[in-house]
Structures are given as structure tokens and as C-alpha cells.
Amino acid sequence: MDTRQHPLVPWLHLWHTPGLGPATFLLLTAAHGGPRAVLEAGPAAWREQGLDDAAVAFLEGPTPEGVLRDLEWAQDPQRHILTLEDPAYPPRLRAIAAAPPVLYVVGDPRVLHWPLLAVVGSRHPTPGGRDTAHAFSAHLARSGLVIASGLAQGIDAAAHGGALDGGGLTVAVTGTGPDRVYPAGHRDLARRIAAEGALVTELPVGTPVRREHFPRRNRILSGLAVGTLVVEAAHRSGSLITARHAAEQGREVFAIPGSIHNPMARGCHRLIRQGAKLVETADDILEELGPQIFIPREEEGPSPGNEADATAAPGEAPDAEHAALLEAMGHDPVAVDQLVERTGLTAGAVSSMLLLMELRGQVASLSGGRYVRLQPEHER
Template sequence: MDIAPDLQALLRLVHAGGATAPRRALLSAPVGPAAALAGGPPAWRAAGLDARQCAAMADEAVLAPSRAWLTGAPGRHLIGWHDPDYPVLLRRMTAPPLALFVEGDPCRLWRAGIAVVGSRAPTAGGRDTAAAFARHFAGAGFSVVSGLASGIDAAAHIAALDAGGDTVAVLGCGIDIAYPRSNLRLHARIAAEGTLVSEYPPGTPARREQFPSRNRIVAGLALGTLVVEAAQRSGALITARLAADAGREVFAIPGSIHNPMARGCHRLLRDGATLVESPDEVTAALGPIAAGLADALQGRLHAPIQEADTILNTADSDAAPGIDDVDPDYNRLWKAIGHDPTGMDDLVSRSGLTVAKASAMLLSMELDGRVTSAHGRYSRKS
């Protein structure tokens, strides 16, 4: 399968590594990435890339694994910082990643999410608490974001999937690598039912120095971060700090003074995090912010957002409420959605839309309260 020229150019810039500013400038050039890179090494050096970066961009063998991964199966994507589909919340972070490798529906990265993070070696109670909160968040329509580590991360991902909700796993290695190996089956399950994300090219091994960078993406994709259990020195505290620095909400669950895994949470509480004892407290705090994200998504999709009571009152109509005069594609998709759960293939066949366009519209309908989804199947919300 051929890769579009702009995507080829993006791959080269990702593999160049090193200083981000000149690569971001080339990626954002008005003529497009492919045209910006067409001048070869002299133009690259003029843009500020050093000799090592230029050599990496010209090395076809280095690019081959990423090309193979992108074309190896459906549902694999590379989204650049210049792309309008780049997640709006992550774009607002300091030094957002140049690009994201994504396995799954990239539109899900726009969904209102809550990061659930904590210890890799939690207590049994901490693991159960993480699962209970994640299950509630998924049921309330939030995506559960975490880092696919052992312990709290894994418990949150599994609970969200088991509840029929969305989960986003951000990796500190190549997207094709399950780390730790104990999460191999969970990695595969999230690839099939949720969304995997990494800023590192396929084949990149896990390295200690990459995980703080991974944590900034976890914090950046979420409206708020919940820390369940964490020691005094913990990656979860890095995620919480990055979230706070970005102006996002940080929540912490208190624990026993005798539990060393509670000390990180108590430290966060002393530093100004919000103490929570139930998941409702988190969703209540983030609900108004989620509405703002829906407005941002609305602007991206140019689709009408309806009031929930209007939607419910017209749920049995064959026309999408207030949409048919604005966007006939939305009306076709609405007619394709029944009250019984329907898979994406059937919706695409019925509506005549592309998978990408149908996915984006379905996400808008979910945010609008008209559609519900479970395990990749969609139905009208009654």
C-alpha cells in the first residue's frame, strides 16, 4: 500500500529526532510537509536541522519499520501536529508531541477523558478502587486514559473495557511493543476495542527516560487526572504535576497514614489537589469542562450540537433533530442508526459514508447525547 507524500514527509520528520522547533516549522509550512521537504538536505539544513537529523531523514532503512506498521493492518494512523485531527487538548500542552502513532479510531482522542493513574504495585484495595472509579467514568460517557503500566493503570483500562466504555493507552515505547510483557493480552485487547497511542516509532524499545514524556501525553489527553495510590516518588505524581501545570484538574484519593502507597496522594492533597471519595465528585467537577470540549469538537466537525431534551423528544424520528437542513450526511447516518446496536461496517454500508467521516459524526452524536456505543456498536440513546 502506498503512503501519501505528506505522510511520508511526516514519517521522515518523526524519525529525524532531535530539536523539535525546526521540524515543527517544516511540518507546518503553508505549502505542506511534502513540498517543504522536497528541497532535500540543503533545504533541511537551512530550516535548522543538524547533520544527524538530515542523515536520519534520508535513511530509507530507518523508515521501513514505520511504513510496514502503518500499512500492515487497518486502523493504524500517524497524526501530525499540523493535522486538524490532532487532539485539541493535547495541542494545548507545553511542547506537544510532533506526531502520534495511533492504533484504533483517532477520533476517540477527542472524547472527554479522565486519566486514572497510580502505583505499579498497589494494594488490593487500591486496585479495586481504580477499577470502580474507571467503571463509573466509562458508564458516564468519559474515556479512561492511562499508561498501560502494571497495577492501577491496567486495572483502570480493564474496568473501562469491561463496562463497554472507551479507554486510551499511552505507551512509553513503540506502539507495536507490549510493555510490560505481562500486559501483552491487554495491549492486544485495547488495540481491538480501544485506542493505543505513542509518540515513538514502531520498534522503539521501552527506556526509563521515555516514561515522563509518556506521562505528559496521558495528562494532555485528559480533562483531569485522578491519582488512586502513589508512593512519594512515583510516575503518577509526574503525571499529576504535568496536568496541574497545564491547568487541568487533579484529584487524589486519601488513604491510611500507614499505607506507603497513600503518601503520594497525601502530598498532592497538601499541594492543592482535590480530595475525592466517590467517582461522582470527579464527573461533577469535569462535566462543564467536557461541554467545552464538545464545543471544540463541534467546531472541528462543523456539525450542529442539539440540546439533550430536544434529542430525547425526537428520538423516534427518522430525521436527525435539526440536522436535515444543515448536513444531509448527518441525516443519512442518523437514519442508518437503529435502536439495536449496529457495527461500523453496517453503518457505513447503510449511509454510504467513509469510515473516517462516520466515526467523526458518531463521536459528535455521542457527545451530544443522541447515540450510545458499546464494544464498537452504536444505537440511538433512548
């Protein structure tokens, strides 16, 4: 492959330079008029811009092997390398501070221009949190939003899966090179995402897993999206970093509240105290984002989190187990072990459904681990 005049080479050579991050990259290209002009400026100019000896030696050298690997990787028609000057580069991401100068995309880069909602949360959620992420993502994807997340375990995987199961599109922003999948157990999920959306990273081919890459990944995730939804997050969760980036970027931040006894709800409660929009139903998000999204004309089914889901509006059938659990509750406060005995469900299944129904406003938790069924609004 003759790379001497390849338009991507100056971008990639500069991007591979050790110690040179997005902010310095943008300062250099602004000062000299583009990546090719930076490479032609010479050592004196590079040092004047604050580059150290290692960076200067790298820029003086021949086309790096890493650049050749990137170009070879991009020979596949489903793989793309986008620069800030490329019309295919997502405009919302271009608008953030220290936007990635280079993006590696597997799949269809056009979906990055559509309205995305970042859905994030704990890697170790409760069963109810996982169900909520899946249900919200399925409904929101059917309603015209592309669901974006980070391909991690827990809430991320549930969000991607919900979007795909709902027949929608999803985008994964990763913290490794575009040829790596982390965690490895999500290879099949990654293939589904690439086929029905896109995998995105700013990290070059061959970049392994490193802890410091994930905060960088989070700013891209929030930067691509019109808003960020936090489903479950501990008090010091990495998901709060994504939410902070979203707020700094002028994007909407949504949070789902939970039980005061659930440690996975503390991060969401902290965000709500700081001004995040409290979300009880998926339609709360659709109403807030309004004209930024396309809503299908045909009815796609009830929204997760809506009372109609489990109170059986005319023509709709509620989930059988949820309906059975509501029926078993009666009208008096009841403990989980009593519900297990009445329904024959496991304690884990009952607890998971109760948490989801609490978010939907169908039940309320009381002291002593008891729950009570709430009366639907049309019956009050």
C-alpha cells in the same frame, strides 16, 4: 510501495531524524512552512536552525527504512498515523506545549476526541488501591468518560480493566513503538483496549522499551485528558509527573487520600497539599467536570466510593462480603485479626476491604491498627 509523493513521508522523515524532538520539529516546520519545505530547505538552512551533522546527513539521505516500516505498519485498517494537520488529531493534545507532531494509533482514533480521564498510580499498589482504581474506573466509564492510562502494572492495569468491565471505553498511552506491548504480560489487555478504544504512542514502529520514554508518554496521557486522577502514589512516584503535566496544561488534578500509615498515599497527600482536588467518591469527579462529560440518562448503578454502595439503599444489594464485614465490626473498635476470626476471610481480604470502606467513609482507622464503623448520614 511508491513513497515519493506520499503525504506522510516528509512528516515521518523529519520525525525519525536523530536528536530531533517535538519542540525542534515544531520550530523547524514553523520557520519553513511545513515538513516538506523543511526537507527542501537544504543543509545550510538546517545548520542555521541548530541541527548537528548527524541530523543533516539523515535529512540529506533517501527515505529512511524506519519511515517505510511505519507506512507498511499503517496498511492495516485498524492502524493509523496522525499528524498535527490531520483533522483526526485530538484537539486537546494539539493544544499542549511540544505536542507530538506524529501519533501512532491502534484502534479507533475518534475516541481521542471524547472526554478522557487519566487514571494513574503506583505499579505496586495495595490491594485496596487496586480495587479503588478498578471501581472508580468502571463507574466513570459508565458515566461517559473514556478512561486513559499507561498500560503499566498496578493501578494502570486496574483502571483499564475497570473501564472494560464497566462496559466503557479505555485508551492506553504507551512508551514503546505501536508494534510493541510492555509489559509483555499485558498483550491480551492491549488487544481488549484496541478493540474497545485505542492504543496511542508518539514513538515509531520498532521502538523498544527505554526508561526515558515514559516521562514523554506521561505528558501525552495528561494532554489527551480533561483531568488526571491519582489513586495511589509513593512520594517520588512517576505518577506525580503525569499530575504535574496536567497542572501545567491547565487540566484538573484529582487525588484520593489514604491512611497516613500507607506509603502509597504520600504522593496523593503531597498533591492535595499542592492544590489537587481531594476525591472521596467517583461522583466528586463527575460533579467537578460537569458539562465536559456526557452522563447517561438511565441509572447505571451506585457510584464506587458512595455510601449507598454498602449501606443498601432501597432496591440495591450491597456486596455480600463487604456487608458481612460491616456486620462483624459491630459498633465498637475492632482489630483486623478479630475481623478475620469473625468473618473467616483472609487478613489480606479484610485489610483491602477496610481500606476501600475507609475511602467510602464507612469506617475510620484508629490507633493500634483498630477500625470503627461509622454511622450513615441518614441515621445521624
